[in-house]
Amino acid sequence: MRQLPLGRFINVASPIHDLDARTKFIGFIGMAVISFFCSTALDFSLFFLYFLILARLSNIQLKQYLRVIRSIWLLLLMIFVFQLFFTPGRILLSIGKLSITLEGVMGAFSYSARIIGAILYSALLSYTTQPLSIAKAIESLMFKFRFPKKLSADTGLVFSIALRFIPILSQEMENIVLSQKARGADFESKNLFKRLKSSLSVIIPLVVLALRKSEELAVAMDMRYYGRYERVRCSKEKFGLGEKLFALMSFLIILSIIIN
Structure with missing residues (x-):
């Protein structure tokens, strides 16, 4: 069991x-969603080339991004x-009752690449944006789209x-795994029931x-009177040249994939 990299800044x-966190949130989530519309070699080339440029910047x-892929290998x-x-089509190879088709090979690589692309752009958002900034971005966007103020804040x-609990619980899970291994738990056993018992532990x-x-967090928030008074927004909106270039490039990539 590996520590999950998601939620880590x-x-x-x-x-x-x-x-700006709002620009990144819209851009990266948009790229993650558009990954499921990639179908041709040109689509995937543009998609992953854009990721490599952003990852370099x-x-x-x-290797930090590749760790995300390793955590979802199963x-x-x-x-x-x-x-x-299990994809019908032109048969390339038969193994007993199972057959490998040309459409199956293309679909296997295509669907895997789509999942990898969505995960990579999600990791890019997580690695480059503080969790509190992501939360503020979501709240600000909901507020601009005329959602109720209390719903946006909540x-x-x-x-x-x-987002804050993901890395905390991931680290705690790693500590529990090490403790259970010291007590004799076998997470790599070939016996399914032993592995299930170890996982339950x-x-x-x-x-x-x-x-x-x-529960501790709820008590702490209640002690600080959260929700009893209206919150004051002090953050200053920022949308400069960098945000405009990023938004333009993301829009052009998404548009080219949709048109293609």
Whole structure:
């Protein structure tokens, strides 16, 4: 069990870090969504070339992004296998009752690349934007789209807490795994029931810990009178040349994929 990289902010100086959080949120989420519309080699080339440029500008090593892919290898393997063996079409190879088709091979690589692209752009947003900035961006965007003020504030708070809890619970999970291994738990056993028993020895303490932390947070917020007074917005909106260039490039990439 590896520590999840999602929700982690890497504090380095870069042009991507300096961009307004709302612009990054719309741009990166838009790119993650448009990844599922990529279908041709040109689409994927533009999509991943744009990511490599942004990753280079973020001053974060590429291996940090590849760790995200490594953490979801089982999901990618399942998608690849199901597409490879269960897609009808022109048969390339038969293995017993299973057949590998040309459409299956193309679909396996296509669907895997789409998932990888969506995860990479999500990681780019997470690595270059502080969780509190993401929460404020969501709140600000909802407010501009005429959502009720209280709903906008509560949604931003929920996202902020969730993003902060992901790395905390991930680290706690790693500590629990090490403790259970010291007690003899075998997470790599070939026996399915032993692996299930070992997994439960991690899941149950982690759920209890999450409930305890949420209760402590609720008490702390109540002690500080959260929600009893109207919040004052002091943040200053920023939309300069960098934001305009980023928005323009993201729009052109998305448009070219849709048209193509």
